Amino acid sequence: MVKYKFFKILVFLLVILSFSQNIVLAQSPPTILITYHTQSGKTQAMAEAVAKGVEEVQGVGYILKPIAEVTEEEILNASAIILGSPVYNANMAPQVQEFINSWPFDGRPLKGKIGAVFVTGGGFSIGEEAVMFSMIRSMMIHGMIIVGGEEVEAAFGASAITGEGDFAGKEIDQLFLKKAEGLGRRVGEMVLKNR
Numbered sequence: 223m224v225k226y227k228f229f230k231i232l233v234f235l236l237v238i239l240s241f242s243q244n245i246v247l248a249q250s251p252p253t254i255l256i257t258y259h260t261q262s263g264k265t266q267a268m269a270e271a272v273a274k275g276v277e278e279v280q281g282v283g284y285i286l287k288p289i290a291e292v293t294e295e296e297i298l299n300a301s302a303i304i305l306g307s308p309v310y311n312a313n314m315a316p317q318v319q320e321f322i323n324s325w326p327f328d329g330r331p332l333k334g335k336i337g338a339v340f341v342t343g344g345g346f347s348i349g350e351e352a353v354m355f356s357m358i359r360s361m362m363i364h365g366m367i368i369v370g371g372e373e374v375e376a377a378f379g380a381s382a383i384t385g386e387g388d389f390a391g392k393e394i395d396q397l398f399l400k401k402a403e404g405l406g407r408r409v410g411e412m413v414l415k416n417r
């Protein structure tokens with residue numbers, strides 16, 4: 223009799239436990255890691271616009287932070303990584319390269335995650351596209367699925383010019399922020415499709 227009661231309590235506890243786990247699972251949306259390096263704030267402004275785009279997609283969460291603060295757990299738990307860099311002498315910032323080099327590779331745990339990029343460069347066609355492809359290439363080494371922006375003007379990701387002509391000495395132009403928002407929105411949508 224005592225054994226039977228104990229068994230009933232055990233079953234009851236197991237049911238409660240599985241219910242609460244399901245609730246936790248159902249409540250945790252896929253997370254997009256939006257991360258960047260910045261020296262003078264331009265790439266951060268683009269990252270914030272990317273986050274704005276992600277916010278428009280229901281059922282997706284995000285983490286927005288500089289690469290220096292990202293943990294390995296955040297990389298592994300993310301469904302997508304949207305990575306931003308300024309252009310330095312037609313290359314990504316060395317801090318971004320170091321960050322990518324720190325990603326876990328054994329067993330290719332990043333395989334199948336979505337990857338996307340954004341950059342800011344001082345001038346037109348003096349490195350921004352080369353840097354986007356450099357980051358995309360590294361993501362592909364990890365087996366990530368690359369997603370570009372919404373419009374053809376952001377086909378490889380979102381880029382902003384910050385130092386040439388009318389764009390010099392100002393906040394980032396809306397034209398570029400819109401591309402970043404579109405990138406965030408598209409990655410959000412793709413994360414839900416890729417579930």
Ligand SMILES: Cc1cc2nc3c(=O)[nH]c(=O)nc-3n(C[C@H](O)[C@H](O)[C@H](O)COP(=O)(O)O)c2cc1C
Pocket residue numbers: 259260261262263264265266308309310311312313342343344345346348349350384385
């Ligand atoms: C050392 C250095 C090298 C740079 N080289 C380039 C370059 O090759 N091409 C370019 O378009 N911009 C270049 N820039 C400009 C930056 O990419 C641009 O100002 C960028 O928006 C800075 O981003 P941040 O404000 O996020 O630091 C360079 C800037 C620095 C400091």
